[in-house]
Amino acid sequence: MSAPALSPAVPGRVAGPAAAGGGVTQARVVRAEWTKLWSLRSTRWSLLAAVVAQAALGIIVAAAQMSRWGSLSPHDRATFDSIDVGVGGYHLSQLAIGVLGVLVISGEYSTGMIRSSLMAAPRRLPVLWAKLGVYAAVTFVLMLVSALVSFFGVQAIVSGHHLQHGLGDPHALRAVVGTALFLTVLGALALGLGALLRNTAGGIAAFVGLMFVLPGVVALLPGSIGDSISPYLPINAAFTVATSTFDGPHHLATWTGFAVFCGYAAIVVLAAAVQLVRRDA
Amino acid sequence: MIEIEHVTKRYGEKLAVDDLSFVVRPGIVTGFLGPNGAGKSTTMRMILGLDAPTRGSVRVNGRRYRDLAAPLHEIGALLEARAIHTGRSAANHLLAMAQTHGIPRSRVDEVIDLVGLRDVARKRAGAFSLGMGQRLGIASALLGDPRTVILDEPVNGLDPEGILWIRTLLKGLAAEGRTVFLSSHLMSEMALTAEHLVIIGRGRLIADTTVEEVVRQASLDAAVRVRTPDAAALRDALAGDGVIVESSAAGVLEVRGAPSERIGEIAAREGLVLHELTPQRASLEDAYLRLTGDAVEYHTGDGGRAAGDLELVA
Ligand SMILES: Nc1ncnc2c1ncn2[C@@H]1O[C@H](COP(=O)(O)OP(=O)(O)OP(=O)(O)O)[C@@H](O)[C@H]1O
Numbered sequence: 001m002s003a004p005a006l007s008p009a010v011p012g013r014v015a016g017p018a019a020a021g022g023g024v025t026q027a028r029v030v031r032a033e034w035t036k037l038w039s040l041r042s043t044r045w046s047l048l049a050a051v052v053a054q055a056a057l058g059i060i061v062a063a064a065q066m067s068r069w070g071s072l073s074p075h076d077r078a079t080f081d082s083i084d085v086g087v088g089g090y091h092l093s094q095l096a097i098g099v100l101g102v103l104v105i106s107g108e109y110s111t112g113m114i115r116s117s118l119m120a121a122p123r124r125l126p127v128l129w130a131k132l133g134v135y136a137a138v139t140f141v142l143m144l145v146s147a148l149v150s151f152f153g154v155q156a157i158v159s160g161h162h163l164q165h166g167l168g169d170p171h172a173l174r175a176v177v178g179t180a181l182f183l184t185v186l187g188a189l190a191l192g193l194g195a196l197l198r199n200t201a202g203g204i205a206a207f208v209g210l211m212f213v214l215p216g217v218v219a220l221l222p223g224s225i226g227d228s229i230s231p232y233l234p235i236n237a238a239f240t241v242a243t244s245t246f247d248g249p250h251h252l253a254t255w256t257g258f259a260v261f262c263g264y265a266a267i268v269v270l271a272a273a274v275q276l277v278r279r280d281a
Numbered sequence: 282m283i284e285i286e287h288v289t290k291r292y293g294e295k296l297a298v299d300d301l302s303f304v305v306r307p308g309i310v311t312g313f314l315g316p317n318g319a320g321k322s323t324t325m326r327m328i329l330g331l332d333a334p335t336r337g338s339v340r341v342n343g344r345r346y347r348d349l350a351a352p353l354h355e356i357g358a359l360l361e362a363r364a365i366h367t368g369r370s371a372a373n374h375l376l377a378m379a380q381t382h383g384i385p386r387s388r389v390d391e392v393i394d395l396v397g398l399r400d401v402a403r404k405r406a407g408a409f410s411l412g413m414g415q416r417l418g419i420a421s422a423l424l425g426d427p428r429t430v431i432l433d434e435p436v437n438g439l440d441p442e443g444i445l446w447i448r449t450l451l452k453g454l455a456a457e458g459r460t461v462f463l464s465s466h467l468m469s470e471m472a473l474t475a476e477h478l479v480i481i482g483r484g485r486l487i488a489d490t491t492v493e494e495v496v497r498q499a500s501l502d503a504a505v506r507v508r509t510p511d512a513a514a515l516r517d518a519l520a521g522d523g524v525i526v527e528s529s530a531a532g533v534l535e536v537r538g539a540p541s542e543r544i545g546e547i548a549a550r551e552g553l554v555l556h557e558l559t560p561q562r563a564s565l566e567d568a569y570l571r572l573t574g575d576a577v578e579y580h581t582g583d584g585g586r587a588a589g590d591l592e593l594v595a
């Protein structure tokens with residue numbers, strides 16, 4: 001029997017690594033997830049989009065405001081906050097980070113890759129923890145750097161009008177780091193939704209619904225009820241940590257709000273973990 | 282060694298596997314046969330810890346799959362459905378799989394060469410043809426150099442060259458003393474590669490036997506066609522002794538229960554002229570269909586035959 005051109009007739013028993021390499025460990029699964037994350041073109045583009053959005057949006061807004069500073073109303077001038085503008089790119093980057101968070105795991109379900117992942121790490125939870133860990137770390141580092149770039153860029157632009165802040169000013173450093181933290185937890189929440197729903201469209205719909213549609217629905221409720229629920233909505237709770245200051249009582253305190261947001265993410269991730277272990281792949 | 286003990290799997294109302302027990306022994310190729318929907322893929326997914334049995338236990342080398350410390354070194358699998366991210370290159374897919382076990386990069390290159398994907402290893406797996414996808418799946422399965430390999434319908438949809446390639450590869454794996462467990466609908470495919478057979482239908486065990494035994498059964502049913510001007514005399518001479526003679530046309534006999542050698546000897550002894558003495562071929566597929574006859578879930582209207590029957594000389 002002659003073998004087809006492409007292939008050796010018989011796979012020689014290669015002096016393989018057989019048990020020599022040892023078994024599956026959490027650290028090894030993390031390394032595998034790192035490789036997986038960066039080896040998809042869609043991931044690289046999404047992360048690039050998030051970085052550009054986070055770094056550039058604030059700078060563009062600041063430049064536009066400064067160019068027509070003279071024609072702004074006194075109220076607009078009084079409420080201009082170079083810290084908020086400096087980190088404000090998250091209004092755009094959050095979408096990229098959220099969608100990619102869903103995709104990191106839903107993409108494995110849609111392609112069948114999850115079966116390979118779980119065959120390699122049959123205890124399953126290490127796969128979820130590794131995905132969360134890698135994605136959270138990458139998001140935090142990239143978003144922190146992007147937020148810093150944006151922050152300093154904005155300060156340089158507004159310094160002509162003496163509106164600049166230093167990182168040492170009240171709330172500044174907290175807002176910059178808080179932006180990265182907020183986006184990191186948001187990414188984890190989205191990943192959890194993707195794992196829970198095992199479906200890209202469903203995961204993205206749930207993410208957008210929870211973060212951006214729910215506030216609109218709550219706004220339809222009678223004022224008093226809406227007002228008491230509103231601060232606890234994921235997005236409103238989350239923003240507290242990424243914003244320099246809040247006026248009025250319509251928001252939770254900075255770290256309380258962030259803790260509530262982390263709570264939502266933890267609930268979703270926990271539900272995803274339970275399901276990952278219990279349900280057939 | 283794979284041990285399936287009283288395994289039942291239910292998907293809602295659907296009973297996919299029903300109290301199934303069998304053992305896949307080390308060092309030989311075991312074929313896993315059954316009609317569509319018999320529960321082959323389900324059983325394989327349970328072996329690999331992807332689906333949990335509703336009842337019963339599945340063990341690989343004495344342990345549940347999920348308790349294996351280094352599963353890729355113990356058992357490699359090619360699933361029915363693709364299990365590869367379409368956006369990732371073959372090389373990166375294998376690298377990520379390897380990293381979970383601390384398998385060195387050099388082994389990734391080795392298996393890529395082994396399956397002949399060197400030229401396309403950097404391309405997206407989504408752009409692969411069916412055959413290339415199967416090769417990549419097999420590279421995944423062999424990555425950890427496992428003693429046991431399980432493959433779910435590896436030749437499905439492949440062209441003749443691909444089928445030949447897989448067949449050669451499986452024989453090579455078996456020759457190296459690995460345990461091979463592979464599923465198929467085609468008895469003929471199994472007869473070429475497997476030594477042992479596990480046949481299921483509607484989730485139940487139908488036969489746990491050797492290929493040799495099935496072949497023997499099939500050949501017992503085979504007839505010898507005889508054309509002779511002395512039909513009546515030959516019929517009398519052959520009569521008795523469990524020999525059955527039928528005649529489909531004048532001067533033509535179908536003889537069952539006696540090999541062609543004996544028929545020829547008897548004719549010579551009696552001085553009868555023979556114009557033709559042809560052992561008819563018994564189809565393995567027929568033997569298999571008889572075994573699974575009642576268990577076929579989705580009958581075609583006319584009980585259509587699988588193409589490509591392996592005919593064998595009785
Ligand atoms: N995830 C699932 N959910 C519901 N039913 C399922 C599921 N997987 C399999 N089944 C059902 O279980 C039965 C066995 O299916 P399975 O895929 O194991 O059969 P098979 O022997 O591999 O068939 P084929 O030869 O067509 O591949 C079928 O009736 C199938 O519809």
Ligand SMILES: [Mg+2]
Pocket residue numbers: 321322323361433
């Ligand atoms: Mg199947």
